[in-house]
Amino acid sequence: MAGVASTGGAFPVFDLKNTNLPLLALQLKSADLAALAEELGRRLGETPNLFNHDPLVIDLGVLREADGAVDFAALIVLLRDSRLQPVAVAGGSPSQMEAALAAGLPEAPEAPAPKPRPVREVEVIKEVVREVPVEVPVAANTLVIDKPLRSGQQVYAKGGDLVVLAAVNFGAEVIADGHIHVYAPLRGKAIAGHRGNTQARIFSTCLEPELIAIAGVYRTTETALPAEVQGKPAQVRLVDDKLVMEPLKS
Secondary structure: OEEEEOOOOOOOOOEEEOOOOOEEEEEEEOHHHHHHHHHHHHHHHHOOOOOOEEEEEEEEOOOOOOOOOOOOHHHHHHHHHOOOEEEEEEEEOHHHHHHHHHHHEEEOOOOOOOOOHHHHOOOOHHHHHHHOOOOOOOOOOEEOOOOOOOOOEEEEEEEOOOEOOOOOOOEEEEEEEOOEEEEEEEEEEEEEEOOOOOOEEEEEEEEEEEEEEEEEEEEEOOOOOOOOOOOOEEEEEOOOOEEEEOOOOO
């Protein structure tokens, strides 16, 4: 779409331009909002400030075949209470999309197809990862923290990676849209790939966190870490929607 400008004066009052913004997507698997509220509370209870009114697309692809009714007005309120801002819907049946539009949620534009990547970047062999150093590109807008983070403190690297050169103590929280590197004990919460980047990783020279998460997949201290990574140099990555922890060897 070409820029559209007003012509009523010497200078345009506004322009309309295409944009390509990263958005979170919530895949709705049930129209039961009570169950959704319970699940949101369980997942976000550990990190109540995880979201900051982030724009969100509601994916109705799973519910399309059932063509069931969705109470979009109540759903919008529920998501806003979780500090999420629904802005559009996608993948629903014609009746679901019509109901969403009536509630103020337009259809989301189709995202461009991702560019194919070399197989070597997709297929990760565990033995190779341990024996050969993995090169992880660092974002241009990397945030570097060189002081310890105490309980109650939170740091968010928006749009990039986070590097912490001191301890992340219990009760502290580090969040990044990209990778998280902690060159010290990681005892607090670490959330990488905050906006859905499944390729994000977490690195620490001493892994003993109360919570780790990548692209919405969580693990808390309720599940003990494997002995080979507990309190040791390790990395965490996402494989088939599961968190995989591996020791880092020099």
